[in-house]
Amino acid sequence: MDIAERTGTLMSWRSFSVLVPFLCGLFAVLVSNLPLSLTNGLIPAPLLALVPIYFWCLVRPDLMTPAAVFGIGILQDIMAGGPPGIWTLSFVITYAVIDRQRDAFAGLPGLGAVLGFATAALIACASAWLIIALYYWQVPLISPIVAELAMTAVFYVPGAYAVGLIHRRMVGPLRSEP
């Protein structure tokens, strides 16, 4: 393989790896919104898309941009079936908060990291609940959104492990220096 060919391969790989966080977000939306339930609808599906958003917002915010979060939110809105824009705005608000507090969130170790993510999920769920309340001008039930929040927090550990693996294998070697 000559230098030009290798350079071309490297460039195409680099451009693909730039898209990896966004694609992971889209994939998480698709998986979490499959209309299938093992528990007869008793347990809601988690907001899996928040995991890549949170993770790459802390680690590589240049790859998880506000526009990418907007795109992931739109797909979540389409797949979730609720009123348009609810999850898009919730995700963007959550992203804005994480972005402003990046140093605080990124420095959390162990259980603190899970609590940090739970805080982010709380912001997303509370925003969605508030927007829905304003949208319909009535107070929706809190229990379904609390159940969603709990499930999202529970799924952070396996989710973060998966995106961490993807990051190390596909994105990490190419990450930019601070």
Add this chain to the structure above:
Amino acid sequence: MANGTWKIARRSNAQLPLVIVMALAVVLVLLGKAQGGLFDRARMSMTDWMQPVLSVVHAPLVQFDRWIGSVDELFSVYQENLRLKDENARLRQWRNVAVVMQDRVARYQSLLHAVPDPGVDSVLARVIGRASRPFLETMILDAGSSHNIKPGQAVVDARGMIGRIYLAGSRTSWVILLTDLNSRIPVSVSPGNRQAIMVGDNTAMPSLDTLSQIVTLRAGDQIVSSGDGGLLPPGLPIGTVVEQGGKYRVALLADASSSEDVEVLAFRKPPEQLPSSLELPAVAAGLPPATATPPVFTIAPEPPVTAKPAAPPAASATSPADQADEDR
């Protein structure tokens, strides 16, 4: 990762796009409020695209779900059997009563020359997906507009009404359940034929908004669809009134979480044939309809004054619209 081992990349001046994106998201919400069906086409395309996969994956999941449920039921089989036997005996009695009443109603309708209820066509569909999101309770059927399914049609199972068609793609359709936050169904409370609106609020039992303050509800009253609006056929069984915390709610007959095969009712109330404008006031007053020919006025001697009220002028009949214009 968040344990501090990752290098944190810095971004220069990223606040501006964030503000723009947030503004766009707010605009999207407002746009969605103004135009609720903004994403409907995309949603249906996605669901139609996933339909083969959902059909294949759903069956084993249902089996697994039943298996999990049956483990729990093993401990209450004996009591459940006794309860079902008792219920079956009572239902047989009610069935005999219903057959006699049905026969009697048919006889009365024949005697009174009653207008028969319009026929309702139905499409049998299979549930291939369910979604229980915080703000949406829905199920997905494997039939769509290619099977003449249209938004607004009622979805029922063997026990009663489940919901209405919300979106209809070519091969799939979304059902908005009666328990959903967006569900509003005009219902009739029996006995007494009292009208109310059944409002879903994402709980298992929708609430009832009575249209009149003087209407009183009692636990045990039956709820059926009233047919107001012409989209749903009247008389569809829905549930029973129960009292919960001082408020009346509806315990639904159908269990959407366990329904597998459902019927989509293609009900369309035939449009009423309004009388022509020439006939309107005269016919309403019980007089023979006016003819299209212009009336001939003849001079006749004045009749003696009597106490009878004057009949409405049939010959110079005007349409209500004309009358309204004159009033204005």
